[in-house]
Amino acid sequence: MSWFDRMKAGLSKSREKFQESINVLTFSGPDVDDDFWDNLEETLIMSDMGARAATKIVEEMKDTTQRKALANADAIMDVLCDRIADTFTVAKDGEGLDQDPLCLLLVGVNGSGKTTTAGKMAAEAKGNGKTVVLGAADTFRAAAIEQLEEWARRSDVTIVERERGSDPASVCYETLEVAEREGADLVVVDTAGRLHTSADLMRELQKVTSVVRKRAACPVMTVLVIDATTGQNGLVQARTFNDALDLDGVIVTKLDGTAKGGIALAISYELGLPILKIGVGEGIEDLRDFDAHDFARALTGSEE
Numbered sequence: 001m002s003w004f005d006r007m008k009a010g011l012s013k014s015r016e017k018f019q020e021s022i023n024v025l026t027f028s029g030p031d032v033d034d035d036f037w038d039n040l041e042e043t044l045i046m047s048d049m050g051a052r053a054a055t056k057i058v059e060e061m062k063d064t065t066q067r068k069a070l071a072n073a074d075a076i077m078d079v080l081c082d083r084i085a086d087t088f089t090v091a092k093d094g095e096g097l098d099q100d101p102l103c104l105l106l107v108g109v110n111g112s113g114k115t116t117t118a119g120k121m122a123a124e125a126k127g128n129g130k131t132v133v134l135g136a137a138d139t140f141r142a143a144a145i146e147q148l149e150e151w152a153r154r155s156d157v158t159i160v161e162r163e164r165g166s167d168p169a170s171v172c173y174e175t176l177e178v179a180e181r182e183g184a185d186l187v188v189v190d191t192a193g194r195l196h197t198s199a200d201l202m203r204e205l206q207k208v209t210s211v212v213r214k215r216a217a218c219p220v221m222t223v224l225v226i227d228a229t230t231g232q233n234g235l236v237q238a239r240t241f242n243d244a245l246d247l248d249g250v251i252v253t254k255l256d257g258t259a260k261g262g263i264a265l266a267i268s269y270e271l272g273l274p275i276l277k278i279g280v281g282e283g284i285e286d287l288r289d290f291d292a293h294d295f296a297r298a299l300t301g302s303e304e
C-alpha cells in the first residue's frame, strides 16, 4: 500500500463523514442551501479541525460559490480541498527543515512518536548525504536511549548518550559540541515525554530549550511531535507546549492509524505553526513531507 493510501485509510473516519455531507447535496439537488453549509461546518468540526478553522473555511466557500456558481458536488469538493489546504500555516522561506546546519529539538507527550521520528529524520538526512548527530536527551526512560541507539545504528549516524537519569540539558550541551566537531548538517535531539500537564516536564524542557538555543551555533527549531489519533485534546497539548517553549513547528505522527486527522489543521491554524513532516507508519521510511493538498484530498476523499 502506498503511503498516501495508508494515510487515506487512516483518515477514513473523517472521509466517510465528508462524503455523507456532500451526498446530502447530491440528493437534495444542485442548490446549495443553508442546511448544506450547516451540515458541512458540523462535519468539519467533527473531523477535529476546530470551530475557528471550520467557520473560516465555510465562510470562504460561501463566498466562492456565490461568485462562481459552483453548485455541484464535485466542484464543491474541489473548493473544499483548496480551502482546507490554504488554511494551513506555511513555514516562512528559509525557516523550514531545509536549513543547513540545523538543530531539531523534538518535544511532546509520552508515546507521541518522538524517538521514532528522530530515527526517521536521521535516516532521511543520512540518505541525502548529510552528516547527522542524534542526542538522547530522553534520560527519563531507559528504553528510549536503547531505541535511539538502534535507530543510530541502522542509519550509521553518531549518537550522544549518557546513562538513565542524567541531566538532559548536559546531554544537549555535549550533543552540540560533538555536532560542531563533526561538522554536522543536522542535529536531532530526542527529549523525554510525560503528560503535558506535568509541570516538571515543562520546567525540564524549558531548561533544555534554553541551553540549546544559547549553545547552538546553528538555527534551532523546537518541534512538537503529536499523535494524530489524540483528537481534540491535541490542541490543548499543543497550546501548552507552545506557551512554554515557543514552538517553531509540528510533526504529526500516526496518520496511518485511525485518526480523524483534522487536529493537524486546528493546531496549524490556531497556533500559527507549520506542519513540517507527517508520520504514516512505524518503518524507517514512513516519514513524509507534508503536502497540504494531499492531506486535504485524503481527509475529504476528493479524487483529483
Ligand SMILES: Nc1nc2c(ncn2[C@@H]2O[C@H](COP(=O)(O)OP(=O)(O)OP(=O)(O)O)[C@@H](O)[C@H]2O)c(=O)[nH]1
Binding pocket: 108, 109, 110, 111, 112, 113, 114, 115, 116, 117, 138, 141, 144, 191, 192, 193, 194, 253, 254, 255, 256, 257, 278, 279, 280, 281, 282, 286
Ligand atoms: N502507526 C504508527 N506508529 C508510530 C508512528 N510513529 C511512531 N509510532 C509508534 O508509536 C509508539 C511510540 O513511539 P515512540 O517513538 O517510542 O514515542 P516517544 O514519544 O518517544 O515516547 P516516550 O519516550 O515515552 O516519550 C511506537 O510503538 C512507535 O513505533 C507512525 O507514524 N505510525
